[in-house]
Amino acid sequence: MPDPVVVDPTDAVVRVEAAAVCGSDLWSYRGQSTAKPGSRIGHEAVGTVIATGDEVTDIAVGDWVIVPFRWSDGVCAACARGLTTSCEHGGFWGREITEACQAELLRVPQADGTLVRALPDGSRPDDALVPSMLALADVMGTGYHAALSAGVGPGSTTVVIGDGAVGQCAIIAARLLGAARVVALASTHADRQALARSLGADEVITARGDDAVVAVAALTDGAGADQVLECVGTAQSFSTALAAVRSGGTVSYVGIPHGVQIDLATLFARNVTITGGVAPVRHYLPALLPAVLERRIDPGRVFTDRLGLSEVAEAYRRMDAREALKVLIDTSA
Ligand SMILES: [Zn+2]
Incomplete structure (x- = not known):
């Protein structure tokens, strides 16, 4: 060239x-x-x-x-x-x-x-x-956008979905913004789980779908997370995010969405906010x-x-x- x-x-x-x-x-x-x-x-x-x-x-x-x-x-x-x-x-x-x-x-x-x-x-x-x-x-600015848009701050219980580079940076960002507890939803890739922990995740959940939602509920007295940072962009990860957030909580998304449909009626009933976008x-x-x-x-x-x-x-x-x-x-x- x-x-x-x-x-x-x-x-x-x-x-x-x-x-x-x-x-x-x-x-x-x-x-x-x-x-x-x-x-x-x-x-x-x-x-x-x-x-x-x-x-x-x-x-x-x-x-x-x-x-x-x-x-x-x-x-x-x-x-x-x-x-x-x-x-x-x-x-x-x-x-x-x-x-x-x-x-x-x-x-x-x-x-x-x-x-x-x-x-x-x-x-x-x-x-x-x-x-x-x-x-x-x-990736660091993108993870930060996820955490900042979602309103992560002191006292937050924050779930990060995705163990790729953006998900890992979202863990760093949640810590930087003062989250009290960070839970990573990760793959079974041991190196990625270890990195997530060393960057600030208190818990790493490797279950998927409904099992992941049950695991988040168990960690939050059944309420769900204050914020879920969706760093993947697939239909499955979005549906996990919406089910794992507490009523009145916020889901932010920074992965480019592919094939994601959202039912607004579900968000309405639970006062869930969706935010995020390109960082x-x-x-x-x-x-x-x-x-x-x-x-x-x-x-x-x-x-x-x-x-x-x-x-x-x-x-x-x-x-x-x-x-x-x-x-x-x-x-x-
Ligand atoms: Zn300009």
Whole structure:
């Protein structure tokens, strides 16, 4: 592919140090959603700015930056409300432009609104922090969106459905927001259960469907959870979420829903709130970045595997086979 260059005066070009493969990338890998021929893939990256357009005034060449999963101008009405994913001038790599993050070089539109320096002086953080910085590009902000939208706070009993990278980050977020008790609904994958516990889950339930709901009820005196963070997006996980939440509680969803139908009458009778949606991760970066820098959270632990860019096909295979939780693509390897 030709090297990306500055096209619009608000663009920057980033030399990608590390990118990631997302669970949502697997939808097109499996042929369940279509990708435009010639478009590239990947929407999570960190790296160094090597060029900027004439109208880029904040971000400078040499800055080491986090690239959140959509670009946004940071100044329109939607951005002002914190909904950077609805930016009037926003877009998504591999869709509005062919360039995308699983590459050596990346064009970033709306660079001033989109890019965030990892450190105030633009320098590169310690090696140990790089995976967590990469997690801030998507999965950590997405898990945080689930917990924050649902109203998790001190005293909450919170259930997280899903042991993928977003579910694991939702556990971190629930803890960060002060939940009193976090219950993870996970697969039988022992490594994922162990990670969930070490990131802050007090209990891990591996039962599914009605059995999972019974197990949550048993942990909450029959009432159900204050919040359920639905981090999968399937019909089964949604129906578990709605059955496991207490009357008056909140279900938030951040997994892309596939084939989910919701019966509003059920929600009406129990005063259940549904919230969530696509996470405005750019908006959350100023809140989450200090937590990483101060070592209060370590979302980089979701990266179980590290492969070079030339091995990206193997990264997809491992994630598709659920052998890897999430793969970091190291462009220098
Ligand atoms: Zn905007």
